[in-house]
Amino acid sequence: MEKIRRQERRIALTKILVDHPNHLFSLSFFSGLFMAAKSTVCEDVDAIRLAMEQFQLGKLETISGAAGGIKYTPVKAAIKIEEILLELAAKLSTPDRIIPGGFIYMSDILFNAQLMSPVGEVFMTRFNTSAPDYIMTVETKGIPLAYSTAKAFNLPLITVRSGSRVTEGPTVSINYVTGSSKRIQTMSVPRRAIPEGAKILIIDDFMKAGGTARGMVELAEEVGAEVVGIGVLVATAQPEEKLVKDYVPLLILQAVDEHNKITDIRPARRD
């Protein structure tokens, strides 16, 4: 009987931890939930940590002290990241995705949770040491990606809008020039969304010249926040010089040959 109970406890514990990445659970929480001694919960945690390590499923941290507890972090191994990015590159380079004008149809992939959830964990892995307080993106196509990143980090997501909405209360707006089409645009965010001094990680789906990312940086600075990182799923190889420095692309779009229906997209090399 005790053996069965232990198994069920560990399965339930695994499920709860996986559902709440980067959430710090106290030992007392689980000891109460399972009506088990804290030492028993600790043994369970050790077993789960071992299994996760063995199968490269993420990291289980035990933080000691009064404010301590257990935290599951969905860090991904380098080999797994490479696998995810190669799969995405393969999907994005099929000839039927090429749209007149040399664009690539990406919406179905960007709104696919089975594909974007792991990418959120890739961003979390890459930016974990930057210790952001908020994830920021701009509507619309980058939202699932940024949302998945926010979930992996257990952080709030701020979604910058085009124009300003009456249902958002007071907003902060900036004008910016899109890097590629040189049009003047407005983006805005509810004033209450970002506290002063907040550390912001910007996540977006696509970067060509970097005008939109630059706009988000300016918006963040406008409210006294600090940008600690910029991650994009796909960056174009050209123009090489972007309007923002220090961005982290996961994939590089080298070229789209519209005539021969060939898209050259590949995982970015890490410096």
Next chain:
Amino acid sequence: MEKIRRQERRIALTKILVDHPNHLFSLSFFSGLFMAAKSTVCEDVDAIRLAMEQFQLGKLETISGAAGGIKYTPVKAAIKIEEILLELAAKLSTPDRIIPGGFIYMSDILFNAQLMSPVGEVFMTRFNTSAPDYIMTVETKGIPLAYSTAKAFNLPLITVRSGSRVTEGPTVSINYVTGSSKRIQTMSVPRRAIPEGAKILIIDDFMKAGGTARGMVELAEEVGAEVVGIGVLVATAQPEEKLVKDYVPLLILQAVDEHNKITDIRPARRD
């Protein structure tokens, strides 16, 4: 040694199933991954099923036959759903959310993954028997909710846009009249996003008159798809008569008393 291996297997199996809701895994997949006999994997699955039932963490289905396998479905118990909705109602009714004009500031909640992931599972539980092929929403604030629902269902998400974009290829557009402000708007979707005959579940964050939902229904019908359900997180009590029939609200916004800073919002009663 064998005991440790079994434990680790079950923990890893739980993690993989939870990460891929409604995904059908073949027994061979796990038997290959763990280098274990299929009968062993079956025993593991039974143990996980038992634990999930005991702690109300979802359902594990075994589908027999050549095309069969194991599938984790994150169905939520009625009591858990009530708990989630009461918590959301409490969060939404704090006085500081009231915006001049009688609106409620909801963005931080709508973009919070820890709050929206469970709501996606609530919608999955409610609409599971409708057997949709696609989840549909309209930009922007309903996206995380619809995305979480799509993840719980393991289905693609279609995001309807305002206007049409050059980077989407051929689009289907319709004009519709917003129910509350009586303005004419355009919404569009890439033609390739919805195959004819597809069964669509519409998910949105907010419904007042129902004009936007009605627009999505018309857009779906325009491409020969069938709407099998409409789910909204918050519906206003007034107007009682909406522009769509048979929608499922999770919360009802009874009234916002701007002067006294009181918001009356509560879980919808189920018929």
